[in-house]
Amino acid sequence: MAADLYLAWNLIVKKYKSQALLVLQTVLALLLLMFLLGRIEFLRWNFESANAFTTQDSYFFMPYHFKPASFDIMDTLAKVYPSLSVENGDIRSLTLWEDGQTPLSALGYNDVILQHCRLPLQEGSWFEDALQNGEVPAISVTGAYAVGDVLSCTQNDGTPLTLRIIGRLDRHAQVLAFKTTGSANAISIEDFLTRPNCDLIVPLASARFASVALTGDDAQPDDGLLASAQILQIPQDELTPQEVAERLRSYGTCVPLTTMVENFRADMTLEMTTYGVLNLIFTVLTLVGLGGNNAMQNMMNERQFVIYYMLGAPQKRVVRIEVLRSGLLLGISFLFFVLLSLFIPSLYPADTHLLTGRVYLQSVGYLILIYLLSSGLFLVRLGRANLMEAYQKEWRE
Amino acid sequence: MGIVTQGLGKTVVLKNGEPLAILQDVSITIEQGEMVAIQGASGAGKSTLLHILGLLDTATEGEYWLDGAPVQHMKKKEAARQRNQTFGFVMQDFALIEDESVLDNILLPVLLGGGNMGKARERAGTLLAQFGLSDFAARRVGYLSGGEKQRVAMIRALINDPPYLLADEPTGALDSKSAALMMDIFSMVRKNWQKTIVIVTHDAGVAARCDRILRLSDGRMLP
Numbered sequence: 054m055a056a057d058l059y060l061a062w063n064l065i066v067k068k069y070k071s072q073a074l075l076v077l078q079t080v081l082a083l084l085l086l087m088f089l090l091g092r093i094e095f096l097r098w099n100f101e102s103a104n105a106f107t108t109q110d111s112y113f114f115m116p117y118h119f120k121p122a123s124f125d126i127m128d129t130l131a132k133v134y135p136s137l138s139v140e141n142g143d144i145r146s147l148t149l150w151e152d153g154q155t156p157l158s159a160l161g162y163n164d165v166i167l168q169h170c171r172l173p174l175q176e177g178s179w180f181e182d183a184l185q186n187g188e189v190p191a192i193s194v195t196g197a198y199a200v201g202d203v204l205s206c207t208q209n210d211g212t213p214l215t216l217r218i219i220g221r222l223d224r225h226a227q228v229l230a231f232k233t234t235g236s237a238n239a240i241s242i243e244d245f246l247t248r249p250n251c252d253l254i255v256p257l258a259s260a261r262f263a264s265v266a267l268t269g270d271d272a273q274p275d276d277g278l279l280a281s282a283q284i285l286q287i288p289q290d291e292l293t294p295q296e297v298a299e300r301l302r303s304y305g306t307c308v309p310l311t312t313m314v315e316n317f318r319a320d321m322t323l324e325m326t327t328y329g330v331l332n333l334i335f336t337v338l339t340l341v342g343l344g345g346n347n348a349m350q351n352m353m354n355e356r357q358f359v360i361y362y363m364l365g366a367p368q369k370r371v372v373r374i375e376v377l378r379s380g381l382l383l384g385i386s387f388l389f390f391v392l393l394s395l396f397i398p399s400l401y402p403a404d405t406h407l408l409t410g411r412v413y414l415q416s417v418g419y420l421i422l423i424y425l426l427s428s429g430l431f432l433v434r435l436g437r438a439n440l441m442e443a444y445q446k447e448w449r450e
Numbered sequence: 451m452g453i454v455t456q457g458l459g460k461t462v463v464l465k466n467g468e469p470l471a472i473l474q475d476v477s478i479t480i481e482q483g484e485m486v487a488i489q490g491a492s493g494a495g496k497s498t499l500l501h502i503l504g505l506l507d508t509a510t511e512g513e514y515w516l517d518g519a520p521v522q523h524m525k526k527k528e529a530a531r532q533r534n535q536t537f538g539f540v541m542q543d544f545a546l547i548e549d550e551s552v553l554d555n556i557l558l559p560v561l562l563g564g565g566n567m568g569k570a571r572e573r574a575g576t577l578l579a580q581f582g583l584s585d586f587a588a589r590r591v592g593y594l595s596g597g598e599k600q601r602v603a604m605i606r607a608l609i610n611d612p613p614y615l616l617a618d619e620p621t622g623a624l625d626s627k628s629a630a631l632m633m634d635i636f637s638m639v640r641k642n643w644q645k646t647i648v649i650v651t652h653d654a655g656v657a658a659r660c661d662r663i664l665r666l667s668d669g670r671m672l673p
Contacts, residue, residue: 056561056564060561360546360558363533363539363541364559364606365530365531365533367527367530368526440506441501441506
């Protein structure tokens with residue numbers, strides 16, 4: 054085996070210029086494949102994240118930005134539907150201090166958000182029951198804390214808090230946060246799903262369990278476009294979605310959460326399909342370019358393989374040497390790719406791409422497939438054909 | 451003991467499905483230590499016979515004994531081992547790897563056979579000196595003349611000290627002076643190292659320097 058590895062390595066080194074081109078092609082192919090597959094993976098997670106929303110009889114309502122000073126949202130909504138159950142979703146960015154020294158960033162969700170949006174967890178449970186001894190339940194976002202950990206923290210004004218970690222957010226999950234960008238007329242779940250940029254999720258001013266009370270700087274809501282949005286609960290057997298939309302048309306934008314989730318999923322599906330098609334086109338092009346070059350390498354090496362056979366290597370061994378050569382090239386290319394991705398972290402922005410282990414495996418799998426497709430016939434021929442006949446025809450005469 | 455074949459034949463099937471007999475009923479005996487020429491016109495089946503004798507190809511009919519042991523149905527792995535240890539090959543186009551050095555080419559059979567590379571290097575040095583190529587070890591084969599390349603091929607064929615040397619038109623790509631030198635080398639190898647040598651050639655001059663000439667015509671041995 055050592056001799057075969059040496060021979061395979063030698064095949065690469067002796068023809069280093071053409072092999073370098075092959076490596077370059079492979080690295081570029083990997084970069085682009087990861088880009089496409091990473092984007093598809095990100096979209097897939099987005100698609101799954103819509104499962105977080107409970108949508109039954111729920112509407113997302115955002116009043117128009119420009120309204121008279123006398124406008125009172127609760128009065129207005131009460132006129133629209135007397136038995137209307139209106140809940141204000143509230144999300145705040147907070148800073149807590151662990152042991153009074155280490156700052157922890159946290160997203161505070163009020164009961165409405167906690168009820169309507171259950172983010173996927175890797176471990177533990179979402180906010181269900183109150184904890185003992187006045188402990189505040191918290192979800193670890195970065196995975197720095199394990200389920201069961203207890204943190205002694207203080208708020209900005211020095212109020213002490215004891216947090217107990219009850220769950221860990223899934224590694225690739227997005228979190229709900231009101232973004233400061235977006236159009237008031239185009240509401241999508243994408244507008245308030247974002248990659249986590251905090252350590253913890255905690256309940257905010259909750260009536261259900263011990264929570265973080267708004268104090269000091271945290272008292273002011275985020276000045277985001279969606280910060281004044283409400284979630285309305287209107288049973289569909291009392292008012293249909295069309296009737297609700299009609300009644301609230303003069304006051305703001307009202308969209309059933311079900312519709313938002315469906316639209317979001319449809320958008321994600323369309324984008325995944327688009328990227329899937331791009332991936333297919335790219336695979337075919339890679340097969341032609343990279344595969345063609347690989348096939349040329351095979352032809353250039355064929356005479357050498359016949360010589361190995363002549364000097365005492367069985368045909369299976371000759372095939373093995375060629376497989377080792379291709380494997381070494383793939384390995385070198387992957388190493389270059391990993392180094393490149395370490396030194397250029399902005400290659401795949403985290404807010405548009407998700408590089409999971411599966412994406413890496415898929416990319417490498419694609420490349421192996423391309424190498425196999427371009428080398429397959431050659432390998433079969435090497436293993437089965439009468440090599441001396443080929444030698445006579447091609448190199449002797 | 452040597453090489454013995456009985457009724458050896460090789461038939462291939464053409465693309466149109468028709469069979470073509472390349473060799474038919476070839477029965478020969480080559481004693482150990484002989485230098486034998488297989489002569490015939492182009493397309494007579496000489497190279498095919500040589501390939502079968504060297505276990506590079508298999509016959510479709512007949513029997514073949516090598517040093518008393520039947521090899522016709524030998525397993526591929528064993529046939530490869532025999533090629534490495536029992537035979538040395540010298541081909542018309544030298545069958546050398548042009549990108550590699552002279553020494554790396556010479557040591558290739560040892561590498562493939564899992565032999566002792568240290569001892570092989572010493573032996574290669576000795577053979578290079580004997581064949582007048584002492585300073586050539588590190589040179590790329592691609593830069594050598596035809597005669598020099600064929601001598602390198604000969605050294606490679608001898609590196610594992612095989613009992614048999616099989617040569618397919620070894621002088622075909624050489625000028626007359628190099629061809630004559632090559633035949634001197636064959637004679638020297640046969641005499642000093644007691645090798646059994648089989649040379650395929652269409653050149654009467656080359657054949658005349660052998661102990662015996664076996665004549666092949668249209669796949670059949672002439673009496």
